[in-house]
Amino acid sequence: MIFKVLYQEESMEAPVRERTTSMYVEAQTEREVRTKLADRNINIELIQALTESHLEYEKQSEAFQVENL
Template identity: 65%
Template sequence: MVYKVLYQEDSLEIPVREHTKSLYIEASSEREVRQLLKEKNINIELIQLLDEAHLAYEQQSEFFRVVND
């Protein structure tokens, strides 16, 4: 399953829409996503499981890349 993670680069940064970044990660659950990202110093705003239609839409972006940490 592929998850989209919306985050701020600094864990102490207040979420501001213009500074929000996203990454895509393959994992079996949201818990696994959090475990994979816990060593990074980021402020996770949202973890969203992508269904087939949403994943197909996201794959059209030039910035789409699945992270395999």
């Protein structure tokens, strides 16, 4: 399953929409995503499991790339 992770670059940074970044992670559960990202210094705002139709939409973006963790 592919998850979309919305986050801030710095762990102590307050969430501001204009500075929110996203990445895509392949994992079985949300907990697994959090475990894989635990060593990064980021402030996770949201982890969203992508449905097939949402995933197809996201793949149309030039920025779509599944992180290799």
